[in-house]
Amino acid sequence: MRIAVLGAGAWGTALAIHAGQGHAVTLWARDAAQAQAMQRDRVNARYLPDQRFSAGVQVQSGALSPDLLTQDLIVLGVPMRALRETLIALTQLGLTEAVPVAWLCKGFEASPEGVGRMPHEVQAEVAPQLQAGALSGPSFAQEVARAQPTALVAASAHARVRERLVQAFHGQSLRVYANADLVGVEVGGAVKNVLAIATGLCDGLQLGLNARAALITRGLAEMTRLGLALGAQADTFMGLSGLGDLVLTATGDLSRNRQVGLALARGLTLAQAVQSLGHVAEGVYSARTVSQRAQGLGVDMPITQAVVDLLDGHLSPLQAVARLMGRDAREEQIQP
Numbered sequence: 001m002r003i004a005v006l007g008a009g010a011w012g013t014a015l016a017i018h019a020g021q022g023h024a025v026t027l028w029a030r031d032a033a034q035a036q037a038m039q040r041d042r043v044n045a046r047y048l049p050d051q052r053f054s055a056g057v058q059v060q061s062g063a064l065s066p067d068l069l070t071q072d073l074i075v076l077g078v079p080m081r082a083l084r085e086t087l088i089a090l091t092q093l094g095l096t097e098a099v100p101v102a103w104l105c106k107g108f109e110a111s112p113e114g115v116g117r118m119p120h121e122v123q124a125e126v127a128p129q130l131q132a133g134a135l136s137g138p139s140f141a142q143e144v145a146r147a148q149p150t151a152l153v154a155a156s157a158h159a160r161v162r163e164r165l166v167q168a169f170h171g172q173s174l175r176v177y178a179n180a181d182l183v184g185v186e187v188g189g190a191v192k193n194v195l196a197i198a199t200g201l202c203d204g205l206q207l208g209l210n211a212r213a214a215l216i217t218r219g220l221a222e223m224t225r226l227g228l229a230l231g232a233q234a235d236t237f238m239g240l241s242g243l244g245d246l247v248l249t250a251t252g253d254l255s256r257n258r259q260v261g262l263a264l265a266r267g268l269t270l271a272q273a274v275q276s277l278g279h280v281a282e283g284v285y286s287a288r289t290v291s292q293r294a295q296g297l298g299v300d301m302p303i304t305q306a307v308v309d310l311l312d313g314h315l316s317p318l319q320a321v322a323r324l325m326g327r328d329a330r331e332e333q334i335q336p
Helices: 010-019 032-041 066-070 080-093 119-126 141-145 159-169 182-204 209-229 234-238 240-251 256-265 270-277 282-297 302-311 317-325
Strands: 002-006 024-029 048-052 057-061 073-076 101-103 132-136 150-155 174-179
Touching: 002 010, 010 024, 010 048, 010 141, 010 159, 024 032, 032 057, 048 141, 066 080, 073 080, 073 159, 080 101, 080 119, 080 282, 101 119, 101 159, 119 132, 119 182, 132 159, 132 182, 132 240, 150 159, 150 182, 150 240, 159 174, 174 182, 182 209, 182 234, 182 240, 182 256, 182 282, 182 302, 182 317, 209 234, 209 240, 209 282, 209 302, 234 240, 240 256, 256 270, 256 282, 282 302, 302 317
Parallel strands: 002 024, 002 073, 024 057, 073 101, 101 132, 150 174
Antiparallel strands: 132 150
């Protein structure tokens, strides 16, 4: 296969390294100097300095070229806030449904009217001609690049997109499961980042393992409520892109969103916490958009709202915990 990965961050690079073991992969970097260095040194020194590129990986930069129209698969390794402009650029290039497209970003896009859009909704607005989907699930880039065992989900309404993603990435160290519930997979990917900030805060405040378990479990209930309201299937949230991704991102110290919560618990400001990462933490970007979408649907998401108020500076870490623990008693359930 010929695969183009647009975006040379940690996750795009890791998947390029994995796929380049058996396919011809073009890794597209935004910065020309970075691209030249990666092509010369066969390593992404900024994001994955210890992982050499596999033989099939070539690095390119500059404007998107018509060569993309001949690829078997295009993978968008850009953050959520850059998805729209990237899809528009592909459309202007003349990309059609002939080339399947998949995004790696997780979150809801901020909009002027205050209604967060899921990735597939953005694609429906600006590139409806494409057959597209998402590659998601519990995964840290470093472990995928090191060929440590990982399982992902290829989600799309189009069987051809799911099949192409499986063909591109399924292998000995990486299992890829197909799922037609794109809405559920996208909701899981967005909400788990917000919940990981909350769990990092909980652990940073040393509230204990009981508190962590309760937070993750009730967070999963929030995620499921929102997903069902948006038309997702309940089973999806018990799978890799729901429970699996939530557990990994909330408890794994390689999680950037978890690190934001830990930093806030230490007394850092949000700006200081984000700056200390050196990478994008999607939960910071998407927390408010997730909350806005939930409010518009009348879905109760108290943990998510507490995170939003914490990030906005309306609550201190201890006040956020006090608010959640001070909620009225109720029956345990998923539906409101």
